[in-house]
Amino acid sequence: MTDRKSILVVEDDAIIARDIQQTLERLGYAAPRTARTGDEACLAVEASAPDLVLMDIKLRGGSDGVEAAGRIRERWDVPVVYLTSHSDEATLQRAKATGPLGYLLKPFHERDLRTAVEVALHTHELETRLARSERLASIGTLAAGMAHEINNPLAVVMGVAYSLRRAMHGADEVLAGVPGAEGARAELREAAEGLQALDEAAERIRRVVQDMRRFVRPDRAERQVLDLPAVLDAAARMAEPRLRQSARLQRCYGATPSVEANEGQLVQVFTNLLVNAAQAIGEGDASAQRVELTTFTDERGRAVVEVRDTGPGISKQDLPRVFDPFFTTKPVGAGMGLGLAVCHGIVTSLGGEITVESEAGRGAMFRVALPPAPRVKTMTSSSAT
Ligand SMILES: Nc1ncnc2c1ncn2[C@@H]1O[C@H](COP(=O)(O)OP(=O)(O)OP(=O)(O)O)[C@@H](O)[C@H]1O
Ligand SMILES: [Mg+2]
Known part of the structure; x- marks a missing residue:
């Protein structure tokens, strides 16, 4: 790359x-x-x-x-x-x-050319970032409103489905003793199957809404001081069933400071990145493909995790959009396009940064940089003189 x-x-x-x-x-x-x-x-x-x-x-x-x-x-x-x-x-x-x-x-002069090119590239990057955060902010407002509007009727749908299931169960029990009621019972069973499908669809909507809310405002869930290797190992275990079919996972953990975050959220960030890598590579000869998890400390003292894969990479056109909510290149039903938006929300809520580097055909690399956990103040007894 x-x-x-x-x-x-x-x-x-x-x-x-x-x-x-x-x-x-x-x-x-x-x-x-x-x-x-x-x-x-x-x-x-x-x-x-x-x-x-x-x-x-x-x-x-x-x-x-x-x-x-x-x-x-x-x-x-x-x-x-x-x-x-x-x-x-x-x-x-x-x-x-x-x-x-x-x-x-x-x-x-060569010097003038260099300055003009550097300034232009830098300005363009800033403009792009600004445009992205404005876009994310407006999509965020929209998503928050939608999540709220969907949740209320969804609660009604789920509640009524529950009552209906109980009522149907009761009716079936009553009809069980009635001669000639087989036809009615068969109809009840068919309706129950429909109800099951409705339940599953409602559950899927609930999960999407939950993801949408997480992207908008990652809960200020309880935070603790965490060591990255443990978090990454947990994420690797979560992603393992997907990963196993696509690639070998290589871990190369360099020294990093501890970070302060909610464990579940941070595990989710890396699970999303690992699953994306596995999905990008696809199923096949797993021994020929690699996903690498690397950690180190950057020059600003932040803990950095890189998730690198040998998959198809991301095209230049798609690259600026991968963190947008609902941006997906996966078929309908396979991806919602919320994974990276959720990662972005969580990482920025922690004062960190998530970036991506990729070229079509050359794999992708997602980098998460997190500020070190604040040092616990140790009480030093002031010397009494
Ligand atoms: N490692 C990767 N290699 C290639 N493309 C990637 C990679 N990770 C993400 N992408 C691209 O970014 C898009 C958005 O990813 P994101 O995780 O937000 O959504 P998704 O995976 O499509 O759906 P979801 O995560 O909601 O199931 C993907 O559809 C894919 O096109
Ligand atoms: Mg994803």
Whole structure:
């Protein structure tokens, strides 16, 4: 899995394009392709989904750089930095309207290129995160309202189903002694089967609503100081029946500080991640696939857990959406799309962070970073003088 950001260079002068491409590679970016026209640029963005586009404003051919940049921002939300030499005021105004994340005046130094690219990538990441938290907040409000609205009628459905079952049972007992009542009893049995299906469906709704509430506001359940290896082992046991059919589990526990959390919730976070990994890999030759659980302490002193798998990975388009509630690529009935939303809710309620890195075809890695449990204050007797 590579962390190199990929950049598309759009420049109609082949020599300049090659020069920028080489400079970018030297700076540690991937710049596998260049485009010479606006149309070529759009095709390249669609095909390779780069992290950033460096766009010459003046391009030969039908559409100029501004028009192409507008399309790229709108359709694929890929950030753009313009390369300009001398542009007239009207063109610059049009360029501004496309919301670029920077301008580079040609000719430029390597240093300028590096700064412009870094600032643009960083700004875009912040914008994306902000948009996500706003989206989550509004979905959260909606989900909380829905959970509440569903719960009340659901309680009625479950209550009435219970009374009906008892009434039917009573009626069946009465009819048992009545000659010629076989037909009626058969009908009762059929109705009881329908009732059973209704019960199961209601139970499924109840679980979904419960998950939805958990995602909105993870209960401030009792917290205790926990050691991650024990939590991870518990999660591995929970996920074991699924995991066994898909992959071998490898644990590599490095030293981490203890964390403060509700045990059930934290186990649930890692169980969800392990089950997702197993589901992504699918059932098959389990000895050929791996799920790795790694722990370490990061430079900020946080306890970090990485869950890495050798599955199919996540496409660039799906990546920003995996934590959204109800985002799922699984068939109807197989996944609700709530697992990662619940994980996100729990981890952030603990002051932690959950992130994902993945590329299609190269597995996925979910990283959970949790703040260390506050040190228990030890009473020191102040020296009496
Ligand atoms: N390890 C992984 N590898 C590949 N894709 C993943 C992985 N984990 C999650 N995903 C993707 O993220 C989506 C959302 O995951 P999430 O756990 O929120 O929901 P789900 O697994 O689809 O349903 P649920 O968890 O509610 O049963 C999945 O449908 C899948 O597309
Ligand atoms: Mg899931």
